[in-house]
Amino acid sequence: MDQQVIANGNCSGRVVEGPTNPMVTPLLTDLYQFTMAYAYWKANKHQERAVSPCGFDLYFRKNPFGGEYTVFAGLEECIRLIANFKFTEDEISFIRESLPGSCEACDESTSLFLEFVFHGNSLLILKRRTKYRIWQDGFFDYLRGLDCSEVEVYSIAEGSVVFPKVPLLRIEGPIAVAQLLETPLVNLVNYASLVTTNAARHRFVAGKSKMLLEFGLRRAQGPDGGISASKYCYLGGFDATSNVAAGRLFGIPLRGTHSHAFVSSYMSPDEIIDKSLRSADGSSSCEDLVSLAQTWLSKIQWSSSLRGIFGETNQSELAAFTSYALAFPISFLALVDTYDVMRSGIPNFCAVALALNDLGYKAVGIRLDSGDLAYLSCEARKFFRAIEKEFGVPGFGKMSITASNDLNEETLDALNKQGHEVDAYGIGTYLVTCYAQAALGCVFKLVEINNQPRIKLSEDVSKVSIPCKKRSYRLYGREGYPLVDIMTGGNEPSPKVGERILCRHPFNESKRAYVVPQQVEELLKCYWPGSSDKPREDLPPLKDIRDRCIKQLERMRPDHMRRLNPTPYKVSVSAKLYDFIHFLWLNEAPVGELQ
């Protein structure tokens, strides 16, 4: 059956497009997912879903960046992969060659020298005079027929605030398919959630009123490291990106003006050939914007309040600014630190901005990309205000100041503490590479198979998995804040508004509390119903996911959100699930002897 038909069927007529990055295919997974798939197939376990479902939880164990919250992102890309999951013949041939026991793998890892022949439908390996039958063709027919029509996906809504241990996604279906999905789903969720959280944290420190621009493409980890950073930073609360490809793919607002190289590329104002500019209302024309700017420069230089602040400015910088203003008179924003911010960049900018003002154009502002940003922004503001006052140009003092240059959460915080006049931040490297913590540790754990709950034990308690196909709820308190997330067994009744419920720490016996929720939100919803007839949640547009994220972050109790010593948000299990976890734990753990 054609995959798109299945997808359409499952989506009640809604087509799910393929992954944004065409490199996201069913081969984007670890080899061991295929070796396991073969072993499951050999053991006839690959279709266990047909008899009884198996379930995997995708979750993380620790919030990133020393914080106490995470924003979940990447769901849409996961569903796009699942909806279009289908192997091509070329991919199947490649898997055939790649399974261990095929020439290359065997040769290197076992130091056996092997030769190959085809015999009927099976590949034989001749080793000296011995024969091994490696794998059976039925497996590749199985892969050929494989899609996600037997898989069901339950997920928290993308853009939600989420916490450790609570499943972000649950995948139900045949174990072999679920495992093939493990690597790409974890990949698609890990970085997406990490960088969204990083963006949200930057927004938190910068404050609501500032404009946040993502400038990270050149330093990102590869091309779609850059493209997905732009998407998810926008989701996490940024206003715009410099990345044109991301702007096009996701409809994110774009920002950009010019670089130092643009300024350096000019030697003198003589290089500008066409210096004329029509006024904004079209009524008149200035024949020489360079001269007009130079006239303004000397007026500023000798004005009463600014006299003596600067001497001769860099003329090639003035040329570059004028040239840029001629190209973009209605959106003039200049990078003012190529030579010297206060002695050259700011006066040159103001001269050009005042010349534009004569023609009815309003300049946008400046960008600072080096030096002491707090100090320079305050000095620039003073300069702008002095101009407004001296020359009677209303609004000149409010000229926008953008700051960039290796900014991160800490530097934004430090700027706030020092006091500054920055209106917009351009943030790159530290944001998109998540320099403070470059990975989120999402895992994908088997929680149930054949209706049997499974637990993964570990000597490290934080690594013990919570078994069963669970349901999860967020309980809200009187003040409207989320109080606690609670996981229950799949068949337990859901918590009810106004009814007292015991919330237990999953692993710590002494930590428990009664809660009377004022609102109960079920967290996991069906985003891919497989061949079941369950209703399927919509995949909302990016703007809506972004709105959800911003609203959810605003609804959190402030002590969970603060940068210094935030209060951990509580994650719990029901009394019944608690007992069951500990029953299983005792059952599975080997009994040792202390020696």
Place this chain on the structure above:
Amino acid sequence: MDQQVIANGNCSGRVVEGPTNPMVTPLLTDLYQFTMAYAYWKANKHQERAVSPCGFDLYFRKNPFGGEYTVFAGLEECIRLIANFKFTEDEISFIRESLPGSCEACDESTSLFLEFVFHGNSLLILKRRTKYRIWQDGFFDYLRGLDCSEVEVYSIAEGSVVFPKVPLLRIEGPIAVAQLLETPLVNLVNYASLVTTNAARHRFVAGKSKMLLEFGLRRAQGPDGGISASKYCYLGGFDATSNVAAGRLFGIPLRGTHSHAFVSSYMSPDEIIDKSLRSADGSSSCEDLVSLAQTWLSKIQWSSSLRGIFGETNQSELAAFTSYALAFPISFLALVDTYDVMRSGIPNFCAVALALNDLGYKAVGIRLDSGDLAYLSCEARKFFRAIEKEFGVPGFGKMSITASNDLNEETLDALNKQGHEVDAYGIGTYLVTCYAQAALGCVFKLVEINNQPRIKLSEDVSKVSIPCKKRSYRLYGREGYPLVDIMTGGNEPSPKVGERILCRHPFNESKRAYVVPQQVEELLKCYWPGSSDKPREDLPPLKDIRDRCIKQLERMRPDHMRRLNPTPYKVSVSAKLYDFIHFLWLNEAPVGELQ
């Protein structure tokens, strides 16, 4: 003219394929590259190359990971982009909408309310009763005709060991095109070089004899963060990857067996339906491999040297191992830490391996994914040796031991210090995300325009750029080690073997040394000749780049390579270039007054 024709023309009939990731297009750049392109076009500077060339250097300022070397990678992807650089009509329409001054940008950043009409060939904005002419259509015709036929690219060979300040690439050509290339080239080189260097550092600590496996896909920064990590880790000296997509794209050997979930998915040996296995030579068949393994398990349990080491092992684990062995008898490798390594995993593995041995199959080994890897690997080795001795199975003691679980340079080093028996490492998160330093700071600086050298000044000396279209050489000493890299002006004679040359620190007057090179290697070669008739370097296959990298690393003087306090490798300029830099510097820097 068709781009491919130009590419063919430039390549003497050799076609350069497009970028590996189809998302790498001319739009994968910062918006300001387009606003500058428009401003250059307006000022008639876009074709400056036609009159006199401009040059940009791509280089980095500091070696990553606290080391004193970097491996350069990413060149092939850069050339693939350049060879196929061409805008589609859709892309041009998108750029038209995205330039500031277009509705969305203007509206938000300047708070003006604008309306649009088309007037002849130009877009007009009606603002109340005023009109702005935004941009001219000629620019989009210019973009339509744009390709890299006027661009020349000089580069160090991919896989070379490189050092700060020495240009990795020089781009010559029309300034507007060179700037459009800035963002994607820096993106393609930054992460590629960073992760290659990280891989090389892991190889250095692990030692030549160990097998290094890259397992990072699920934790990588997005899908091609994973795919390019696999490529560049292989380049940097890894042996294989788990990433099937990367194996297919780049021909990298693949490795993988099974996960904890595979082990957890079994409840008991009764689940295995077909338990039979033919012997390796095909002469006989074992009807029940499970029973055979169980028999071996009790033999081990009661053997003289192993008696009492373990009690009852986990039977579901034994079932999983047997099932996997039935599927892959010639490449049996088991993950032994799902329950308890020494009390369950190792004995179960040995039982299955000995059963396989009865049938003429040689097991490959085990993987440890948690716990004290040094201790457990030594204990496992003892166990294997005891089995070899006790049951007379030659080679059993040499069974391969793979270790994984959040490994990085430090943990490899710690394992070496403790002593261990690990043969292979599976390394993921810390490797592919470059957790220790998630970004390399490559920059792209204008060094010459209209035959005028340009310098970028900064109060931070390490950020001052080295002007001119330079040539760079690596000088080798008597013992065959590279001694120093030297940059000279484009027209200076090249250093000669046996002739004394003065090498000066570019910014520190007192640091200088005479060198008599025993070998001189010119570093920058032409990889894209544009429309010139210069010969073009081949893009070698990945395997050759990897070999180059390994050889270059081996040739370095050991004190540059050590992890603790490595000696910085010297980077210098010729006496003539030194004088010229400082002449320009004085000329450009503003003269301040101390107050």
